[in-house]
Amino acid sequence: MLLLLFFEMMATAIIPALGIVKYRPLFYMLIVIFLAFKLETPLLPLMILSIQWLHSAFTIEGWAIGTFAGILTSIAIGSLKDLMHFNSKFVTMVSVQLLLFFWFIVESVLLYVKVEEFRYIVERFKLFFPESIVLAIISPFIFSILDRLWKDPEEDKMGVDV
Amino acid sequence: MVTFLETPKRLKLILNVLLLLISLYGAAKKDFIVDESTFFQRLVINTTAPMQQFVFNLRSSVLLFFRHYIFIVNASMENDQLTKKVHDLEYTIFQLGEIKRENERLKELLKFGEEIPREKVLAQVVGFDSSSEFKVLRINKGLRDGVVLKSTVVTGQGLVGYVYRVSDYFSDILTILDQNGRIDAIVTRTRSHGIVQGLSHSKCIMKYVTRTEPVEVGDELITAGLGNIYPKGLRIGSIASIEKESYGITQLIEINPSVNFRKLEEVIVLINK
Numbered sequence: 127m128l129l130l131l132f133f134e135m136m137a138t139a140i141i142p143a144l145g146i147v148k149y150r151p152l153f154y155m156l157i158v159i160f161l162a163f164k165l166e167t168p169l170l171p172l173m174i175l176s177i178q179w180l181h182s183a184f185t186i187e188g189w190a191i192g193t194f195a196g197i198l199t200s201i202a203i204g205s206l207k208d209l210m211h212f213n214s215k216f217v218t219m220v221s222v223q224l225l226l227f228f229w230f231i232v233e234s235v236l237l238y239v240k241v242e243e244f245r246y247i248v249e250r251f252k253l254f255f256p257e258s259i260v261l262a263i264i265s266p267f268i269f270s271i272l273d274r275l276w277k278d279p280e281e282d283k284m285g286v287d288v
Numbered sequence: 289m290v291t292f293l294e295t296p297k298r299l300k301l302i303l304n305v306l307l308l309l310i311s312l313y314g315a316a317k318k319d320f321i322v323d324e325s326t327f328f329q330r331l332v333i334n335t336t337a338p339m340q341q342f343v344f345n346l347r348s349s350v351l352l353f354f355r356h357y358i359f360i361v362n363a364s365m366e367n368d369q370l371t372k373k374v375h376d377l378e379y380t381i382f383q384l385g386e387i388k389r390e391n392e393r394l395k396e397l398l399k400f401g402e403e404i405p406r407e408k409v410l411a412q413v414v415g416f417d418s419s420s421e422f423k424v425l426r427i428n429k430g431l432r433d434g435v436v437l438k439s440t441v442v443t444g445q446g447l448v449g450y451v452y453r454v455s456d457y458f459s460d461i462l463t464i465l466d467q468n469g470r471i472d473a474i475v476t477r478t479r480s481h482g483i484v485q486g487l488s489h490s491k492c493i494m495k496y497v498t499r500t501e502p503v504e505v506g507d508e509l510i511t512a513g514l515g516n517i518y519p520k521g522l523r524i525g526s527i528a529s530i531e532k533e534s535y536g537i538t539q540l541i542e543i544n545p546s547v548n549f550r551k552l553e554e555v556i557v558l559i560n561k
Contacts, residue, residue, distance in 0.1 A: 131336060138415040138426070139340035143347040147550055148489050150420040168300035171307040183332035184418035186323060186452055186460060186468075190314025197308050236315055246467045249488045253420045 129275065130157055130177060134184045151257050154181045154192070156265055159225055160272045162200035163207065171197050195232040199225055215266040223262040230254050322437045323453040323460075330455040333426075337458040340415035341428055348553075406440075406519070406558040409433055413553055414458070423465035423486055425449075427555060430457040438517050439560040446523035446546035447471070447511060448555050461555070464492055464524065464545060472514040473524055475507045484509065484524055484543060490550075492525065494541040499532055501539070509543060519558070 133153035141150060158174055165173075174196040178189040203210075203225065210221050234247050325333070409429050417424035429435050431454055441448040441461050449463035462469050465486040473484045473494060480501040482494040497503060507527045513520025525545040532539045 134418055135336060135339055135343070137418050139343040142416045143343050147416065148420065150416065150418060152419060154418075166296075168296045168303060170300065171303040175307055175311075179328070180332065181418060183329045183336070184415075186417060186422050186424050186462065186466075187419050188314065188318050188323075190311045190318060193311035194308060194315060197304055197311070201304060240315070240318075241467060243467065245487065245493075249467075250421045252488075257420065 127176075127180060129272070130154060130180055133157075134181065138184050149253060149257050149260075151261050151264075153261070153268070154178070155196075155226060155229055156222070156261055156268050157272065158196045158199065159203065159222060159265075160269055162203040163210075164273075164276060170200055174200060191233055191236050194236060195229045198232050199229050202228060218266045218269065219262045222265040223258060226254075226258040226261060230258070324437075325453050325455055329453075333455040333458050337414060337426060337428070337455075340426065341412070344412070344414050406560065407434065409435060409557040409559060411435075411441075411459075411555050411557055413555065417460075422468075423463045423489065423549070424452065425461045425463060425552065425555075427459050427461060427557070428457070429557060430455050430459050432456050434559055435459050435557055436560055440518050440522070440558040441555050442522060442558060443547055443552065443555055445548065446525065447518065448547055448549075448552070450517050451557065451560075459557070463549065464547075465489060465549060470515075471518060471524065472512040473509045474512045475501075475503050475527070476510055477507050478503055481512060482541070487542070490544070491528065492543040492545060494527075494543055495538065497539055497541055498537055499539050503527060503530060503539075503541065505530060517560070 130153070137150040137153060154177055158177060161170060161173055161177075167173075175189065175193050178192040178196060181187075181192060182189040210217075230251070234250065237250070238244065238247055411427035411429040411433075413425050414428045415426035417426075425448075427441075435451055435454055437451055437454055439451040441450060447464055449461045449466070449469060451459045452462035453460040463486070464471060464484065465488070467486045469484075469486050471484040473482055474480065475482070475497075478501055480497050480503055482497040484492050484494050487493045494509070505527050509524040509526065511518040511520055511522040511524060523546045525543045525547075527541055528544040529542045530539055531541075
């Protein structure tokens with residue numbers, strides 16, 4: 127949660143202060159994807175809800191849309207976990223990119239139902255695409271940090287290594 | 289089948305379904321008009337926003353250092369130019385003062401529009417929304433400074449947005465660039481009505497202007513004063529482009545906001561009593 131707070135500070139203050147106002151990488155997505163790969167716990171949906179709840183203090187998006195997309199993404203990861211092996215940085219990047227697209231599609235469908243404005247979804251994609259590429263590129267690095275922070279004596283019970 | 293019925297998996301399935309339904313309900317209920325922040329959100333905002341403020345103040349200090357001590361090579365030449373500019377501006381202010389007095393007289397005469405009898409609070413931008421798709425700013429004034437929900441936020445250039453969420457010391461502003469914002473607007477030249485809605489980081493769109501309205505690129509827009517948020521007469525921006533499709537009864541108008549959101553540092557909150 128502290129790391130998530132740090133990432134939110136990065137997105138809302140540090141990156142804009144550096145002059146990059148248009149794009150803000152959504153680091154919380156990486157945390158959810160990491161947890162979905164790392165953990166087998168049945169409490170994962172509640173953890174996603176907590177992450178989104180904290181995230182909602184930094185965005186007007188609220189917790190609901192992200193929670194819905196996050197849980198569906200975690201279900202997708204749960205189904206594909208055995209097929210995906212992050213044995214190289216490139217594979218990790220491509221997998222993360224695909225999952226971020228999946229997340230985007232779920233959120234966009236929900237938002238389109240609400241706003242009924244396709245131009246808005248297009249504008250949203252124009253922002254999301256470069257942001258997701260940056261997230262995918264840095265994902266091996268972020269995952270290695272999270273992996274070190276999440277070291278557990280009983281790691282064997284926690285699922286696959288990322 | 290036995291694997292499926294194992295307790296942890298069943299619990300996970302139940303939690304997944306339950307939270308999917310709850311979040312779907314939450315998403316459906318979300319209206320993006322105002323957000324009554326919870327105790328938890330206020331706590332997080334009040335704890336982290338000072339750090340956001342620190343980052344922005346640090347940036348300002350570093351920029352000032354570079355401006356005042358590093359980039360002073362052409363200072364003398366720039367000083368001469370600025371002195372000339374000050375004289376020009378003084379003359380412009382004098383002219384504007386005359387126009388203002390004339391405007392006040394005419395307004396009184398025609399009973400057109402109304403003054404904005406609202407308390408004003410100066411605030412500094414300290415952060416942005418975590419998602420780039422939402423054009424939301426965080427300012428360093430909140431309930432303790434008298435800011436209330438739905439207060440209008442402006443700069444000298446024009447309309448910025450309104451207070452969407454407020455905590456004790458900080459507030460979130462839903463800017464006019466956000467697609468969730470709706471402003472009843474008037475084209476000043478033709479008095480045509482329409483609804484201005486955010487579109488991207490630099491553009492808004494104006495909807496529901498009928499094809500027969502003779503609006504032109506460059507026309508100025510102001511708030512109409514309808515609805516309960518924005519007072520009448522605040523400058524919104526100017527028309528950037530007009531698209532008339534071969535079908536339909538309205539035209540699609542893109543707006544350049546008068547406020548430069550990329551360089552926004554300070555704003556004025558008009559307290560909505």
